[in-house]
Amino acid sequence: MTDYVTSADGTRIGFDRVGSGPPVVLVGGAMQFRAFDPSTTEMAGHLASHGFEVVNYDRRGRGDSPAESPITLAQTLEDLCGLIDELTEGADDAVALFGNSSGATIALAAAAAGLPVSKLVLFEAPLDVELGTEGAEYLGALRTALADGGSEAGIELYMADMPPEWLAGLKSSGAWPMVSAIGPSLEPDAESLAWTQSAPRRELWAGITQPTLVLVGTETMDFMEAAADSLVANLPHAEKRAIAASDHRWEPRTLALVIAEFLVG
Known part of the structure; x- marks a missing residue:
């Protein structure tokens, strides 16, 4: 329980x-x-x-x-x-x-x-590499995707570099309604990764x-x-x-x- x-x-x-x-x-x-x-x-x-x-x-x-x-x-x-x-x-x-x-x-x-x-x-x-900008750039892109396209857009951005059949399979599965709602929760992941390059x-x-x-x-x-x-x-x-x-x-x-x-x- x-x-x-x-x-x-x-x-x-x-x-x-x-x-x-x-x-x-x-x-x-x-x-x-x-x-x-x-x-x-x-x-x-x-x-x-x-x-x-x-x-x-x-x-x-x-x-x-x-x-x-x-x-x-x-x-x-x-x-x-x-x-x-x-x-x-x-x-x-x-x-x-x-x-x-x-x-x-x-x-x-x-x-x-x-x-x-x-x-x-x-x-x-x-x-990513120490003092690089990849983390901050991804965090900015994620925030834009969430603001413009909502939760599903955040998931799509996160999976953009993965084989396209992975996202297609997820969308066609019974888990998609549950998974597609968690897009905003990806922001702390991105924020923590950006932090590792901040100094x-x-x-x-x-x-x-x-x-x-x-x-x-x-x-x-x-x-x-x-x-x-x-x-x-x-x-x-x-x-x-x-x-x-x-x-x-x-x-x-x-x-x-x-x-x-x-x-x-």
Whole structure:
């Protein structure tokens, strides 16, 4: 059954909680939410079996967390604050964050903003080059698409560089009415990626002192390897590890074990 926490502005954030032990919050990427992402739900169960309390939540503007647009990165971090308070009951305890894809850059932004984070696990953060302009340009294009064409236009822009049959297949599927509504929620993903290029990364991430595991698939794109190397080079306490994964996708049981080993260690 879905649980809810109320964010600072009154928005209700829906989440599932499974297991008991040290808390871990799963921060989804651009198109992830519980009703559309069974792999993360499965992974949460496996991670919980290793002795953790795992929260898998619908980010603002998705699934059981409906919200008015525009949706900002600052609001997304407030939502995470609410979840952390719920898990720690206002204590000084911290939670671990697992960020997938652009969810990894949101998790980084949370740590940089001073949220009580104990450790970070980041899977294939899709960073462009340091101090580049790609992130800011995409953020501007997304905001224009959402303003001019609404939510569906935001989804179409996000998928513009993917094989066209992917978007066509999604539009012809029964999931399209549900997925086509989440366009505004892509803005925090774009905003967090633009943030990673907004200043020298060593300076931008100097305050992120938490132990950090940077993951890449054994079969991945070259720019994902470069992004992982940039994270390790510029975060004070980060290590890189390759796991069996391909095409920006992981196997739930394998990933859960890797996360558990790092968090326990």
